[in-house]
Amino acid sequence: MTGAAAPAPIAAPPGCLTGVRVLDLSSYLPGPFCTQILADLGASVIKVEGPGGDAARQLPGALHEAANRNKRSIVLDLKTDRDRELGLRLAVGADVFVEGFRPGVVDRLGMSYTAVRAVNPSIVYCSVSGFGQTGPLRDVPGHDVTYLAASGVLSFPGSWGDRVPRRPGVPVSDLAASAYATVAILAALYQRRDTGEGAHLDLAITDAALAFASVRADAKLDDQGTDHSHLHPANDLFEAADGVTIAIGAVEEHFWERLAALLAEEVPALADPRFGSATARRAAGDELVTLLRRAVRARPAAEWLAAFAAADIPAQRVLSVPEAGRSPHVRARGIVADSGAGRHVVFPVLRDGAAMGRVHSPAPALGAHTEQVLADLLAGKEPW
Template sequence: MSSKPLEGIRVLDLSELLPGPYATHLLRELGAEIIKVERAGGGDNARVIVPGVYDVMNRGKSSICLNLKNEAAREVFYRMAKDADVVIEGYRPGVVKRLGIDYDTLAAINPRIIYASISGYGQTGPYAKWPGHDLQYMATAGHTALAGDPEGPPAFAIGSPFGDISSSMFAVVSILSAVIQRQQTQKGQYLDVSITDGLAAWMLPRVGAFMYEKKRGRHFSKKDVLSRAGYGVYQAKDGRYFTIGAIETHFWIGLVKAVGIKALEDPALENVDTRTERGPEVVERLKQRFLEEDSRYWFEILEEHDVPYSPVTTLDDFFEQEHLSARGLFGGEGNERTVHFPVPMEGLDKALAPPSPDCGQHTDALLAQWGYSKEDIKKLRTEGAIQ
């Protein structure tokens, strides 16, 4: 079997909750060794706040529990950092400096270290030290203003943690880029990963549309996105929800043939601008028509006319989704399931990784790996350096 893409890469993960742990989850899926360096007194707070999230984000990782306020514990961390490729942390700006585990300190020990700090607003700027969660970052970056009712106020209308996940993705891309760059420079680097910056980058398609329409004398708003004719979520007679995506004119023509609504056969509606202007009328006619037949009927006729559609998958039927299952995306069984890395690659293991660790589960074994004797470990524990 081929080696995994990131085999031989060692990551020290100081982060908690979701952004950092999901980044290291992806890195582990690609073959990196992930060591959770957890704080004394409980470790990753996700175990208490979102235990289900903790369970799926931290499979296959090791855990060492260090009291980094203790000098002996910091010496342990320095020894580990000397042999590491990457450090990821998710503290608020300034904390790692106070603890003495910041990039400059570690780079003096290991110039090849790649150090990623994931924070809500980044390490600089007027909001840098503000507390926050996914909702605040999405609001700051502009996404919340585009959510909710097309005619209504901004809304908290997205149930997935897109902000946290976006920062995980940008962290992974940046880390892997830094690994490649290190091959040329022989030096690591510091990565300031802002959740809000990542979300702002994801706004580029919408701000592009806004600027284009502004040149034409129009004001682009969420109504233009959420009230598109033939593009939305609908309900069938049997109560099942599904989506329609007939944006392009050839898909629109297919949709009109599928639904058989005489008023929508107006040739003027084959122009996308006209469809946009008459959006509310079109949406209401489609809404009423779809309620006249069961979902099976609509799925068959929409497929027959090559109209983009999809059933709405719920959490209850997520792991039974036929297409994703056929793609081999899911692993495990029962209530011990996972979603594999979504891009098939040589060397990736489809086996379910070992369960997420207890706090400090591997402390003694990891210390021994870095040359500490049983007497050394006992002394560290007595001094309160480890847990």
Template sequence: MLEGIKVVDLTNLLPGPFATNILAELGAEVIKVERPDGGDPVRHMIPGLYETLNRQKTSVVLDLKDKIDQETLRELLKDSDVLIEGFRPGVMERLGFGKEDVAKLNPELIYCSISGYGQNGPYRDLPGHDLNYLAVAGVLSISGQPNGAPEAAGGIQIADLAASLYATISILSALLNKVRSKAGGVYIDVSLAESALALMAPRIAEFYGRNEPTKSEFMSRGAYGAFLTKDMHYISIACVEEKFWETFCETVGMKEFLLDNLFNSWTKRMENAEIINRKIETIISQKTLAEWLAIFKEVDLPISRVNGINDLSKDPHLKSRNAITGDGNRIQIPFPAKMTGIEEFSRN
């Protein structure tokens, strides 16, 4: 779909490379510019991670402080559609590749900057990682156990990946605008902290809608969580709606809970989650995962096994959808949206 679109990628680590990998999967030509002293640091951090993030790109080595290599980059930019960079604010200007400098080379270029806190503001020059951006965005304050302290418990790099997606969405929108209006020259300023903040919007609305509850009141969930089975596997239960709650109670022998006004709404089940979940823990621990899955298969409930990473390639649904390819440390995750009506859309 993006065949003919040329992207120059001046990013390292996760947020920028994840975004440009999406563009490459959609058909764009991505030229990844790496520094001469070892390239992207991800190459030397975790085996296989570099290949996952950069598997469909062309890599070139340029020293952006070297005048000859700077001229090479300028030539690349003259016939490119997109430039994406992930330096701290001010670095590109010092190198001679700020948005005004680049606009003189290519007025039609879409220029995207990804940084921790954005291109302006009191925090713009601060270093940071995913944890810091989640802290500033408020995500960390509601993470971890409802009765516990803020905890780095997300499992994935939420702010990094949110910024990747917002950068990609913005670039695609700018490309569409360019086609429709023949206008170019868009500058995009993506902040990791603000991208995480955007994902907080539903929680923020809920927080004020519920009159600013404590973390325990806010984040406790009755009949919603992961519970340990008899054979030491976890099963996820997410009975939010009344119909699911009622069916669940009838299925596992908790009918008495349906007669108690303490549990007759989702809000009340949040307020009394400890009572509910303690009972569920006891019940779920009495049967194996296979036994519970067989029981729940017969009723319409949002319940599933909890896969570990080494279970993913064996999951029958993921296999049937071609959602994961390979095995062991050679696993790859193809582009997740399935598209029809687009000729030969298959980049993996």
């Protein structure tokens, strides 16, 4: 029931959402990343974990640490009557409730929207699940890759020449769900100011991914064109002579003209008038990509990047996340914050020249705040 002694409280700087209280029953990535955004912006977030903790704690890597900073962790076994009652007492004081279970689980735990709304009619209650609370797939299990498949995202090849779907290295559907959940919560809170009414938000991860994928289809969602209709031969990844990968984004005509003039010094065929329009370049895309790759392989990346910069051509070296986090540009933006537990990319929007997100505590140990929060709750004090 109780975890380690709670760390000394760290005074959080005021943020846009200071005063908003969030009860977080979600795990893995979609729900926790949403509530971390709210916490970065000043909301007070209490994360409720079962006795075994968020399953993300057991996964390789640092997924839990990446999605749970600025929160407090308490352990409640919601399968017991006592802890279920404590959970509902916490919900009484919350503005936002986020859960990430499969449909039906919160009903069995006694923390459904109906149960929470009975003790807090103005609650903004957000359910994040793979396929949503309704529909024939609502009970089907999944993870990011299956949601990407079901939403159409994986039907698009990523590079010219690909003939099969490629899974993104970043969990696109999970993070899309986090973003939409955050926006929906803030919209519901805004509306509540006028109406006093809460809401039940039903966020399906697959729906969020479909919304992202729809930008590649036509306006009626009747057609997404051929396999390469969304690609441009000169908008891709190319390997330089030293093995470094460069991303080039010569989509608009003026960028293509500059790129072709520069690369034609190595491969004269790139100046061929046959490549003089976007339509023609797509029609000859296989040949053109071969020529572009040959040209870029002729020099090391540093030479090309300097030449591309001088010619005002969109091009960047492909960086790792640590390299990007240490780059002079990111440092100048101020969106990476240091804490005793590592470095964090905070809410990445600047307001009046300063990053809106703040780090006041790293992801908590399991149950680190159980004693403190429950003692306040049982004493009739404000636990937030």
